[in-house]
Amino acid sequence: MEQHFKNHISSEHNIFDLHIHETLQYRDLIFLFVKRNFTAQYKQTVLGPLWAIIQPLLTTIVFTVVFGNLAKLTVEDIPGDYVLPGFLFYMSSNILWGYFSSTLHSTSNTFLDNWGTMGKVYYPRLVVPISTAFSRLVSFGIQFTMFTVFWLFCVIRGGTSIRITPWLLLIPLLIIQMMILAVGFGIIISSVTTKYRDLAMLVGFGLELWRYGCPIAYGLQLVPEKYIGLYLLNPVTPILTTFRYAVFGFGFFDLGYYAISWIVSIIVFLIGLILFSRIERTFMDTI
Amino acid sequence: MEEIMLKISHISKQYRLGQIGGTTLREEIQRWNAKRKHEEDPTRKIGEKDYEIGETFMALDDVSMEVQKGERVGIIGHNGAGKSTLLKLISRITAPTSGDIWMNGRVASMLEVGTGFHGELTGRENIYMNGAILGMKKKEIDAKIEDIIEFSECRKFIDTPVKRYSSGMYVKLAFSVAAHLDAEIMIMDEVLAVGDTAFQKKCLDKMRDVSKTLSRTILYVSHNMNTIRQLCDRVVVLNHGKVVFNGDVEKGIECYLGESSSLKVKYDLSKPREGYELDNWVTFRSVSFPDKASPIFYEDEPICMMIDFVGAKPFEDLAIRIVLTSRSGVPAGMATSQSIITVVEGAQSICLKMSHEALAPGSYCAKLVAYSADDYGKGSLHDVVENAFSFETVGSGLKSNHLNWNSTVWGYTRLPTIDVKRVEDETC
Numbered sequence: 001m002e003q004h005f006k007n008h009i010s011s012e013h014n015i016f017d018l019h020i021h022e023t024l025q026y027r028d029l030i031f032l033f034v035k036r037n038f039t040a041q042y043k044q045t046v047l048g049p050l051w052a053i054i055q056p057l058l059t060t061i062v063f064t065v066v067f068g069n070l071a072k073l074t075v076e077d078i079p080g081d082y083v084l085p086g087f088l089f090y091m092s093s094n095i096l097w098g099y100f101s102s103t104l105h106s107t108s109n110t111f112l113d114n115w116g117t118m119g120k121v122y123y124p125r126l127v128v129p130i131s132t133a134f135s136r137l138v139s140f141g142i143q144f145t146m147f148t149v150f151w152l153f154c155v156i157r158g159g160t161s162i163r164i165t166p167w168l169l170l171i172p173l174l175i176i177q178m179m180i181l182a183v184g185f186g187i188i189i190s191s192v193t194t195k196y197r198d199l200a201m202l203v204g205f206g207l208e209l210w211r212y213g214c215p216i217a218y219g220l221q222l223v224p225e226k227y228i229g230l231y232l233l234n235p236v237t238p239i240l241t242t243f244r245y246a247v248f249g250f251g252f253f254d255l256g257y258y259a260i261s262w263i264v265s266i267i268v269f270l271i272g273l274i275l276f277s278r279i280e281r282t283f284m285d286t287i
Numbered sequence: 288m289e290e291i292m293l294k295i296s297h298i299s300k301q302y303r304l305g306q307i308g309g310t311t312l313r314e315e316i317q318r319w320n321a322k323r324k325h326e327e328d329p330t331r332k333i334g335e336k337d338y339e340i341g342e343t344f345m346a347l348d349d350v351s352m353e354v355q356k357g358e359r360v361g362i363i364g365h366n367g368a369g370k371s372t373l374l375k376l377i378s379r380i381t382a383p384t385s386g387d388i389w390m391n392g393r394v395a396s397m398l399e400v401g402t403g404f405h406g407e408l409t410g411r412e413n414i415y416m417n418g419a420i421l422g423m424k425k426k427e428i429d430a431k432i433e434d435i436i437e438f439s440e441c442r443k444f445i446d447t448p449v450k451r452y453s454s455g456m457y458v459k460l461a462f463s464v465a466a467h468l469d470a471e472i473m474i475m476d477e478v479l480a481v482g483d484t485a486f487q488k489k490c491l492d493k494m495r496d497v498s499k500t501l502s503r504t505i506l507y508v509s510h511n512m513n514t515i516r517q518l519c520d521r522v523v524v525l526n527h528g529k530v531v532f533n534g535d536v537e538k539g540i541e542c543y544l545g546e547s548s549s550l551k552v553k554y555d556l557s558k559p560r561e562g563y564e565l566d567n568w569v570t571f572r573s574v575s576f577p578d579k580a581s582p583i584f585y586e587d588e589p590i591c592m593m594i595d596f597v598g599a600k601p602f603e604d605l606a607i608r609i610v611l612t613s614r615s616g617v618p619a620g621m622a623t624s625q626s627i628i629t630v631v632e633g634a635q636s637i638c639l640k641m642s643h644e645a646l647a648p649g650s651y652c653a654k655l656v657a658y659s660a661d662d663y664g665k666g667s668l669h670d671v672v673e674n675a676f677s678f679e680t681v682g683s684g685l686k687s688n689h690l691n692w693n694s695t696v697w698g699y700t701r702l703p704t705i706d707v708k709r710v711e712d713e714t715c
Binding site for chain 1: 375376394402420421
């Protein structure tokens with residue numbers, strides 16, 4: 001008697017079997033994970049979610065003092081007579097980078113941090129990095145609101161070159177790209193670290209170095225002309241400059257480099273998905 | 288029509304022994320490079336053959352089985368027999384090395400209770416969390432939350448963070464979620480070993496109830512034969528990664544328990560003695576059952592056995608004691624001889640005859656003791672052999688009105704038949 005079965009587990013694995021559909025069925029779990037991450041993070045703290053603001057605010061102040069006032073690094077992306085408060089510049093790049101690096105860092109620990117539950121029950125493993133990315137997005141949302149307050153203050157007070165343009169509509173796209181790129185890198189690292197822990201050591205340190213390879217503490221103008229082409233291949237750079245272009249209404253935007261950044265993001269994400277779905281089948285045996 | 292819910296076909300799972308991932312990235316690249324160029328592996332020790340690299344171990348070896356809808360199958364076996372590996376493969380925690388598993392419906396694995404519980408969240412929040420991890424939708428949990436809270440007996444504390452719970456409450460809450468899962472196939476790995484006895488019974492009843500009324504299929508792993516008896520209607524016995532028995536519960540349990548000491552006509556007793564202070568005046572060599580094909584004794588047939596032993600010095604007050612335990616390890620009784628056996632120096636034999644009238648029908652394992660007792664009840668141990676021999680007694684049924692002996696309830700002692708007399712003139 002041949003009978004039709006709904007589920008099949010096999011020793012064979014198709015590399016393009018990415019469990020996307022299944023992951024979507026677990027969206028309630030994604031939502032609960034996001035909620036858990038967020039509440040657990042701020043439970044028993046007096047200030048609660050205010051911490052999401054305090055950290056980038058202090059970083060921005062330090063950046064303004066150290067890189068702006070002491071080192072006097074330029075905050076200009078393009079030459080010209082533009083007036084831009086350094087404070088706003090540093091805040092915009094810090095909250096973006098903060099989202100990127102924290103998402104990458106925590107998704108890169110997906111398997112190492114969750115093997116306790118993953119070893120006991122099956123759910124699509126992709127749920128974890130996705131919910132991490134979304135719970136970081138909640139913090140980012142709070143920080144972005146804070147940024148908007150400062151931004152509006154500058155716009156209303158006047159005296160700066162900030163203009164409101166239709167480019168503002170690009171912001172959601174930039175955030176999505178940031179998310180894809182960070183999760184992509186994160187799940188690649190998480191897959192490799194199940195066997196080689198070395199990479200986990202490298203992540204925090206590598207991110208610190210990477211930060212200085214992005215126009216966060218300085219404007220694009222600081223980069224020598226000779227290296228600018230190479231510099232812009234860093235997929236995070238076009239995201240940062242385009243974000244500034246969108247919120248300030250002036251700055252650097254190059255469609256070519258922006259497109260390359262998107263292509264890199266998508267390729268990294270796809271490689272991550274393929275690697276992740278391959279590793280998740282047997283990672284419990286090697287971790 | 289009988290519907291197959293789970294079909295496992297030729298599943299194997301191989302593990303590498305030793306330190307996994309014990310190679311460095313450099314070695315791995317060298318090896319890969321050599322393979323590409325068809326050169327010899329540079330990381331290999333000279334003289335080492337291919338199959339010696341990374342010794343492997345088959346946790347499951349070509350296992351096949353089918354489970355029908357509504358069946359409750361117990362999986363038993365010694366530690367390391369592959370039970371947990373099998374459950375892990377079915378619940379997709381790790382993938383098989385070869386073979387296929389087909390399933391007809393959702394699988395809920397309860398390899399542990401309280402997976403995903405977070406101390407900072409309240410009981411109610413954790414119910415949602417745990418339910419979602421086990422694959423329930425929010426709507427499904429909404430519909431069942433009242434039942435779950437009621438079942439957990441934790442209503443009073445449901446809005447308190449679970450880190451403030453006692454461990455018992457924690458487990459009760461966790462199990463309640465699992466017990467209310469809506470999956471067609473439920474997998475449980477000794478989760479019932481937790482909680483107090485009353486709650487354990489409640490859980491078993493709940494599982495059996497769910498299985499009967501909603502025809503849920505249950506796979507249950509346990510070392511506790513009583514819960515297996517209560518819950519399952521079929522058992523699969525695994526040994527060294529292979530299925531050695533698949534069928535009736537009682538027979539399966541006996542097969543599993545019998546692996547350690549099987550019935551023989553002659554038992555060699557020259558194994559090392561442990562844990563007793565012995566003076567070695569007497570050393571047992573063997574026990575045999577003369578004129579028997581196997582040590583199975585029917586009602587009214589006394590157990591006759593011959594014991595060979597070596598005496599170290601002559602003495603006259605040797606006594607033999609036989610301590611019986613059931614196959615599941617429950618003490619069943621003791622019989623002793625009088626302290627009057629004469630021992631000479633050297634090898635010799637004695638014949639023992641023991642009645643088993645007072646013993647319930649079943650399989651027993653015996654401990655053999657040689658001792659001497661003086662008039663004051665003090666004595667000395669000459670020799671003790673644990674698990675010396677096993678035998679089985681079969682009741683003809685006449686003396687217990689053809690009732691099947693239920694040793695879980697009745698124990699192992701068969702008391703003499705009750706005398707009954709009609710009361711004629713109000714005197715006994």
